[in-house]
Amino acid sequence: MRVLVLHNYYQQPGGEDQIFAAETRLLEAHGNEVIRFTMHNDVIRELGPLHAAKNLLWNRDVYAELRGLIRKTRPQVMHSHNTFPLISPAAYGAARDEGIPVVQTLQNFRLVCANAFLFREAKICEDCIGRRVMWPAVWHRCYRGSAAASAAVIAMLHYHRVRRTWSELVHLYLAPTEFVRGKLIEGGLPPEKVRVKPNFVDWNCVPPTNRGKYMLFVGRLSPEKGVRTLLAAWSSRSDLPPLRILGDGPLRGEVQRTVAQSSRVQWLGHRSGEEVQAQMQDASALLFPSEWYEAQPLVVIEAYAAGLAVIASAIGAAASLIEPGRTGLLHAPGEWADLADKVLWAREHPNEMRAMGATGRARFEERYTPAINYRLLRDAYACAAATRRDLGSRTQSRSTV
DSSP: OEEEEEEEEOSSOOHHHHHHHHHHHHHHHTTOEEEEEEEEGGGGGGSOHHHHHHHHHOOHHHHHHHHHHHHHHOOSEEEEEEOTTTTOTHHHHHHHHHTOOEEEEOSSOGGGOTTSSSEETTEEOOTTTTOSSOTHHHHTTTTTTOHHHHHHHHHHHHHHHHTTIIIIIOSEEEESSHHHHHHHHHTTOOGGGEEEOOOOOOOOOOOOSSOOSOEEEESOOSGGGTHHHHHHHHHHOSSSOOEEEEOOSTTHHHHHHHHHHOTTEEEEESOOHHHHHHHHHHOSEEEEOOOSOOSOOHHHHHHHHTTOOEEEESSHHHHHHOOBTTTEEEEOTTOHHHHHHHHHHHHHOHHHHHHHHHHHHHHHHHHSSHHHHHHHHHHHHHHHHHHHHHHHHHHHHHHHO
């Protein structure tokens, strides 16, 4: 199968980039021909505000380039991971005009939220879901702290909603969790066009029989990840077990101050995937105190692959991934005392935590392996192709009446 895969890289590397790389490798490993079309947000610095806004709405250069690429390579399906902001919905128009089906992966809430996170001023925000025009995003300067930039984003979203770009030019959307699917449908996407396809990790580790004594946090050091809640728990309670923090970000200074004040907290900075895997192999639990919805945190799937139980905040996609008492524990979001209580319970019940880790490993083997993901990808491509054929037949029938 020949697949055209699109991705617009952000200025800061993230999970979407990892998923794009992993899925293209997976397709090629199964003998498919992958044609990559990518752009990088670094070029935005070279564009003026007006040019950038025009490209956001419909990038004519991308439209022309993609039509030429499709004519040259004749892919059987176009799979887009991210088109924002440079590739733009013009990619869908190019695929339509060249007659190939379109699959769009959605790893965030961009189609229903200007900043893509449903998170504003350190709290969950759904003010724009269900609105015809998402004007609160301009009022609150949700995109990059700018009213003008926010207006450009919501203008793009509204324009393509009115033009039925989202509902007609994309034949299938892939959401990583049922939670994300539900929010996208609330925001107006047709339910029949949104399918759940989880992300995966390619880890062949064997879960250890004995676990270490430390708790582990892996992630970006930023407010929405619950880092301050984590630090507050260890700063306020002297009876908690050792904590290792892997990652970097804007709250690095606060983490370093906590490390300087407590011998029980260790910051290891950014680490490679292999080093993260090694740390998970010896931890007693993964801590995931995120305070925004998330889409499908890869670190939770990695913990399952390592047979490691997860203590997570009871919010959004993470709450839908964790089975309390089966694969981990849930605590109240933003509540450091409740997090501390769950950590102490985990320390006092090592056998139960090992059993939860084993169940997590079973969930990984049932849902999140490369082999399962490949089957889901092929099914998605077949579904998109069938949808396009059906729409084409109906259009042709109407034109002959």
